[in-house]
């Protein structure tokens with residue numbers, strides 16, 4: 803069966819993330835992806851997570867502690883647009899994931915926004931390891947969602963193909979704005 807965007811995002815991460823890697827969860831939310839990544843990076847790796855909602859950070863931190871994975875994670879109660887300030891300039895990121903939109907069962911007006919999402923993506927592109935991937939799952943069915951989707955799609959379409967591969971994955975016959983998964987991969991060798 804073709805995989806949902808959520809499952810496929812995990813597959814794309816699992817394919818490249820190895821024990822010892824440094825990775826980023828740009829939208830911690832319920833902590834599901836943070837836990838998944840913390841498992842992949844092992845005890846020598848590290849996950850840096852961001853969310854502007856304190857509640858999301860607190861509950862995720864608790865889940866990580868219960869799973870015994872807290873020591874390999876650092877969660878910031880601040881926007882992902884600060885990623886370049888937080889990560890040392892020499893840090894190489896193997897993978898990053900962003901789930902855009904609002905947090906389900908929470909305040910629908912607290913959403914990711916084009917301006918800050920693009921700052922985060924722009925900051926991460928040069929930090930990405932060769933063969934590394936940035937996954938962006940775009941949910942856009944909510945108020946303000948279309949503006950962000952259009953901005954992100956325009957941005958990723960313009961990423962130079964010489965250095966990066968960019969994939970778009972979506973069930974195009976589904977109702978109700980099925981999410982779009984974008985995968986950005988840094989190529990192994992720069993090609994003309």
Ligand code: SAH
Nearest residue numbers: 829831853854881882903904905913914941
């Ligand atoms: N729509 C997805 C979940 C998105 S959760 C789904 O249905 O599965 C998006 C998360 O991003 C929320 O927890 C929200 O608080 C967070 N967020 C919003 N703006 C942010 C920013 N600038 N930096 C980091 N996180 C942000």
